Amino acid sequence: MTASRDTQTTLLSVEGLGISFGGLKAVNDVSFAVKPGEIVSVIGPNGAGKTTLFNMISGVYQPGAGRISLSGEEVTGMEPHLLARRGMSRTFQNLQIFQSMSVLENAISGFHLQERGSVLADLLSLPGSRRRAKAAEEGARKLLARVRLAEAADREAGNLSYGSLKRLEIARAMASQPKILLLDEPAAGCNAVETEEIDHLIAEIAASGVAILLVEHDMKMVMRISNHIVVLDHGEKIAEGDPATVSRDPAVIAAYLGAEAQTGGDHA
Amino acid sequence: MKMTPKLATLLILAALVLLAPFLFPSNFYYRVGALIFVNSIAVTGIVILTGYAGQISLGHAGFAGIGAYACALAPAHFGIHPALAVVLGAAISALLAWLVGRPILRLKGYYLGVATLGLGILISMMLNNERQLTRGPDGIEVPELGLRALLKGWGLDLTNGQFWYYFCGLCMILGAWLALNLHNSPSGRALRALHGSEVAARTVGVDVARMKLQAFVISAVYASVSGSLLALQNKFITPDVAGFMHSIEMVTMAVLGGVGSVLGAIFGAAILTLLPQVLTVFAEYEQLVLGLVMMLVMIFLREGLLPSILRKLRRKGE
Numbered sequence A: 001m002t003a004s005r006d007t008q009t010t011l012l013s014v015e016g017l018g019i020s021f022g023g024l025k026a027v028n029d030v031s032f033a034v035k036p037g038e039i040v041s042v043i044g045p046n047g048a049g050k051t052t053l054f055n056m057i058s059g060v061y062q063p064g065a066g067r068i069s070l071s072g073e074e075v076t077g078m079e080p081h082l083l084a085r086r087g088m089s090r091t092f093q094n095l096q097i098f099q100s101m102s103v104l105e106n107a108i109s110g111f112h113l114q115e116r117g118s119v120l121a122d123l124l125s126l127p128g129s130r131r132r133a134k135a136a137e138e139g140a141r142k143l144l145a146r147v148r149l150a151e152a153a154d155r156e157a158g159n160l161s162y163g164s165l166k167r168l169e170i171a172r173a174m175a176s177q178p179k180i181l182l183l184d185e186p187a188a189g190c191n192a193v194e195t196e197e198i199d200h201l202i203a204e205i206a207a208s209g210v211a212i213l214l215v216e217h218d219m220k221m222v223m224r225i226s227n228h229i230v231v232l233d234h235g236e237k238i239a240e241g242d243p244a245t246v247s248r249d250p251a252v253i254a255a256y257l258g259a260e261a262q263t264g265g266d267h268a
Numbered sequence B: 001m002k003m004t005p006k007l008a009t010l011l012i013l014a015a016l017v018l019l020a021p022f023l024f025p026s027n028f029y030y031r032v033g034a035l036i037f038v039n040s041i042a043v044t045g046i047v048i049l050t051g052y053a054g055q056i057s058l059g060h061a062g063f064a065g066i067g068a069y070a071c072a073l074a075p076a077h078f079g080i081h082p083a084l085a086v087v088l089g090a091a092i093s094a095l096l097a098w099l100v101g102r103p104i105l106r107l108k109g110y111y112l113g114v115a116t117l118g119l120g121i122l123i124s125m126m127l128n129n130e131r132q133l134t135r136g137p138d139g140i141e142v143p144e145l146g147l148r149a150l151l152k153g154w155g156l157d158l159t160n161g162q163f164w165y166y167f168c169g170l171c172m173i174l175g176a177w178l179a180l181n182l183h184n185s186p187s188g189r190a191l192r193a194l195h196g197s198e199v200a201a202r203t204v205g206v207d208v209a210r211m212k213l214q215a216f217v218i219s220a221v222y223a224s225v226s227g228s229l230l231a232l233q234n235k236f237i238t239p240d241v242a243g244f245m246h247s248i249e250m251v252t253m254a255v256l257g258g259v260g261s262v263l264g265a266i267f268g269a270a271i272l273t274l275l276p277q278v279l280t281v282f283a284e285y286e287q288l289v290l291g292l293v294m295m296l297v298m299i300f301l302r303e304g305l306l307p308s309i310l311r312k313l314r315r316k317g318e
């Protein structure tokens, strides 16, 4: 009975997920679950497999093993645009902005699922097509205001600062009104002020009921906002639990100390 | 009313079509103008495929060939009106683009370029070799469209050159209007998004394969209509219309003027259509010139002539 109750409250569940790149097991037998409105962080040293895990969950890579289910439906290996329709959205560690578009258009693009219609209506600029585009634009302006980019709406996206682009990606990802949002290092390369902004933004999004799966190297931020933490090292899950438990875990400490000894501790 | 880039482009095109005849040294230039407009239509399709969606075709002349030979063959064999033959050619082109594009556009990379290259060559070979039907490399006559006679009946008496000039000009503006509508529409945005970052487009819900296929089909229809208009105004067509050089010409015109902008690409079509007509040396060395233009643009003016010039002007203005 507890099991059936569990699947009802679980939004995303990952079971035994794995993938190899020519012999290298980038992710191996990773399982965890995310509930609605929860912030779950995935941490681990560089090359631990965090981004690869995100790529499998969001359908960018086909998993070599394991299952993914979203809202109780199995979605393993499903294409990203179909996952988007089922309420999944994400940002990218290496920014994936539509460079030649304006900031506003980047945000509007996030509304694709709401604004899309027949291409014929779009060619002829029929009233329906214009109405959909207008609604998307209004929504996009609201989102831009929410991430404090309203003033930059008409600028070419390529000219924005790194921190602004990170926020723009979050706005674009929020546009589809996801049930779960995957954020891959949203605060990387941001200064202290920008990091705090993103920190607030994430908490706000989670408070509105959206589940968040977060990869982030800023440990202070992770410890502060996460409900649950999954620790990866060399593609394997080495620990999992609430922030206090995870930060005391000897295996986690060893993995991080080992990584710092190798890389000189560039991102504690 | 606010002056949007779309409205500005359409007004500029309309003004050029209407005012250019005042500068024509001879009636011959009506014909040159009509050729520019015909090429502009094909090139506008390239803007949608390459400029918006970022996909490259090296065989679009094949669709122009289908449009052209539909006008030559369908009236003779099925007795349908040439105007309907234009529609038939466009439908066949669209269907063929859909059939060929569907499997290919699911793949990543430059498969479309290679596949369209093959398709173009195949169509061109068929037009050359099916002598019984197409009469081969010597070409075939195309019936009169008949619209000019109709207009004369309504009191609008145009010379043949004038009629094709204004008619093709109108079609070009119509084509530009559709492409500009698409640019700022949900579909156009999705095309430009997948051009910018395919993975990001997919994660916001864009069905990338489907959108690319739509762009490919639309651009094939543009090429087909362009071929039809060429055949109808010449009243004669040869398989060269479907040849590889014609495909390269289309891409070079678009890239030279600016493949991301309708006005830019039409500007490129105008330059490369005009030059061989005015300077006969260009006609002799056309292949050389096209290659050279392509190289220089890629090295010095990645965005194309018009966007680069506009950017310079804007800088000066600031």
Ligand SMILES: Nc1ncnc2c1ncn2[C@@H]1O[C@H](COP(=O)(O)OP(=O)(O)OP(=O)(O)O)[C@@H](O)[C@H]1O
Pocket (backbone or CB within 6 Å): A021, A024, A026, A044, A045, A046, A047, A048, A049, A050, A051, A052, A053, A093
């Ligand atoms: N497409 C790919 N092809 C081959 N190897 C890959 C590919 N993607 C990731 N890898 C490898 O998989 C491992 C995990 O990489 P991943 O990017 O997932 O790490 P990460 O935890 O996100 O690291 P970082 O903190 O640096 O972002 C690395 O060894 C990486 O080189």
Ligand SMILES: [Mg+2]
Pocket (backbone or CB within 6 Å): A050, A051, A052, A093
């Ligand atoms: Mg990563």
